[in-house]
Amino acid sequence: MATNLPLTGTFNVTCEYKRKGNSWIAGWHTGIDLTGSDTIYATCDGTVTRIGLNDDSYGNFIVVKATNGKYHWFCHLSRIDVKENQTVNRLSKIGIMGNTGNTTGKHLHYEIRNESNKYADNINPAEYMGIPNKVGTYDSKNYQIGESTTTEGKLKTLKRNTNLREEPNTKSNATLYLENTTLYVLQKSVAVADGYTWDKVRIRVNGKEGYMINKNYK
Ligand SMILES: [Zn+2]
Structure with a gap:
């Protein structure tokens, strides 16, 4: 079964979405920072719309436009394994976690932008992944996507x-x-x-x- 997570196995949230701070232009963290397995997966069905290399902030990054119109950003990568216009799904390996751009250590900055694809116009990526938006250690096996999810209770x-x-x-x-x-x-x-x-x-x-x-x- 698939997940909405960009990595597998045990992983850490090292900086939550919406944390406030002066190190971000918006005054808050527009994505979520994750560490764990090196291989990065696409978190949605979609198309690669942009590959960025050596950006001062995001380093090497991939942008995937999901079929629902939102933009998923995978940043600070050490390696990129997809090309622009390539179709991807949740099981696609798209790159390798790294330490490129403005970082203090190896991690993945993952953010989801709304249809505008503009900086600081985001949704909560933790909610999308189904995990708590909280620093901690988690395991991807607890966040599999079931075939049906009724929301009673x-x-x-x-x-x-x-x-x-x-x-x-x-x-x-x-x-x-x-x-x-x-x-x-x-x-x-x-x-x-x-x-x-x-x-x-x-x-x-x-x-x-x-x-x-x-x-x-x-
Ligand atoms: Zn970040």
């Missing part, structure tokens, strides 16, 4: 690593999910077992349903 975030159980008890089969994974509470307090109250939940991005101890999310 209240959106919650795990406050610690927690098992999703097939039944509402601690002995049934479990899948571990990591802190900050988002989920919906479908039904509250469906059972009390093993000293815990259990809710029926659905993991947001893969649609998987099961039971969790209701103390484990925010």
Whole structure:
């Protein structure tokens, strides 16, 4: 399954979207900074509209125009593996993370601009990826795109690593999910077992349903 993430495996958010600061012309961070695996993937179906080389700010960068008209910017790359006008999708490897342009270390600056493609006219890339807009360590396997995502229930975030159980008890089969994974509470307090109250939940991005101890999310 695919994700809306530009990298795979364990990764870090090192600077969140909209952080305020004088180091940005807009006065805030227009993208999100990520570190992790070197290979960078396109995060959407679209077309490469621009390749930039040795830009003072963005270094080597790729711009992909998604089929919905938004522009995805992948910046500070050490290598670029696509050409202008090339069609890409979420499984396309487009380049290698690097340290080019105005950076203090190797990372990917990823931002999503609206249809204007103008600086500081952005959407929240964390929301697009389905991850928290918060400095931290995450794992791409928790942010797979499911085939269907109905949005009933209240959106919650795990406050610690927690098992999703097939039944509402601690002995049934479990899948571990990591802190900050988002989920919906479908039904509250469906059972009390093993000293815990259990809710029926659905993991947001893969649609998987099961039971969790209701103390484990925010
Ligand atoms: Zn950045």
